[in-house]
Amino acid sequence: MTFMTLAAKKNSNEITVTEISDIADINRKTFYVYYKGANGIINEIEDDIIKEFVCIINKQDIIKIILEPNLMFNIFTEIINKDINFFTLLINSSLIDTMFEKIKNVIREVLSSL
Template sequence: MAEKLDRRQVRTKQLLHKALMELMREKKADGITVTDIANRASINRGTFYLHYRDVPDMLEQMKDDVFEQIKVIVTQLDFNELSQCAEKDEPYPLSVRIFEEFSRHAEFLTIMFGTNGDLSYVNRYKNFLTEQIYDKFTYLQPQEEKMHIPRDYLIAYISSANFGILLHWLESGMKQTPQQMGMIMAQIITYGPIISSGLRGK
């Protein structure tokens, strides 16, 4: 009986999530009411309140859940392993996993990163990515005097470029597979734009 109830709760949440995503394609979240979601999901308002306090609470839970799932993978990034894969013309497995995770949440992320989305949520990913790259590069190269450019500019370039690649992939309809994107990411990080463009050999 408990398992049947759990399945019903999961199904109800899926209907609520689907309804919210459909509505966010039409208008911003702050213009969406519980009644809007309940009507779109074909459930009553009381059922909504069994799961969430209000629309902001629902959206915040969804945002946190997706972010945490992606965060777990990103924190495992190893730039040495990534570079080794690029030198062998192989996709970096962890990059592939990141793109697979973005693909799983593509509808949600595309909406959240879009015009009806949440700029603070975009910045949450950007800031997290910047922190991760800073920590990992500082560990790999702790000596500032050996760097060819200031560390903060290098980190800004890498984090913006990588987040830009993820955004472009989502916005352009994810035509490439996660494996192909893992290869693209590894090549650009390892060789930079000049070599990746073919203007200079590896």
């Protein structure tokens, strides 16, 4: 959440490990035990969201969703409402563009496999 709070205030590529460590009240060395850098957090956030998205898509009748797209929007709404604070920060961050691009690619892959 520390990273997302920073990303909502400034461009994600301007966020430093020092800032994250200071706000999260951890040592920089501790940070590097888990991540190679700030981009590691970005990748983890994106991967987690994409995994959840793919899991949900795989449980759906894709043809039905193509015919009734509102079903997928209802599913997205449920996901967002589970963690509204996180998604509010995500939408207000510079990460949202790459996230939409990745989601779009996942949808293309699913549809191309039909």
